[in-house]
Amino acid sequence: MALEERAPLDELARIRKSIDNIDAALIHMLAERFRFTQQVGLLKARHHLPPSDPDRERLQIARLRALAEEAQLDPAFAEKWFNFVVAEVIHHHEQIAANGESE
Template identity: 75%
Template sequence: MRAELSRLRDSIDNIDAAVVHMLAERFKCTQQVGHLKAAHRLPPADPTRETEQIARLRHLAENAKLDPAFAEKLLNFIIAEVIRHHEQIADGPAAGDGAAGPAPRP
């Protein structure tokens, strides 16, 4: 029993690591989107896109036998964080410079 529990927990740990890395990649992309939006003076939020994403994710969740309501809550949390990042980018000093990504670090 202990060996099986340990094996399952190791799998969970690996999946958690993959989730974190995938979220990091997603946020790299959304940061670039935020810079493009700021450069073109577009609003940080895009309700039409958000609605489409939620519907798409709910469908994916259903197909994966995951509770669609849970998937929607997770995506709403992520969307709120993305919008917060986009607002920070828009308020930043380089918002209108046309940059497609964050300023390089010194």
């Protein structure tokens, strides 16, 4: 393969490596986020609080949509991502409450 043909493939590999690094960071950040939401779930179960907090969720959606706009990310995508994560968090909180993991 000629050098001029190889250059785009090298650039593609470099860009993909950066994407892979970002994906790894996102996974680690999500894991950290879920460690904290686990603590929230335990606290809610211990004090018999509901697994979801619609008022907080509404505020967070508005905040994340604004952040997405500032970052030039589709706000609808940011909201979909948040709703997906929150659904999983609520599911975990319900499991914690049902399993009596509040002690």
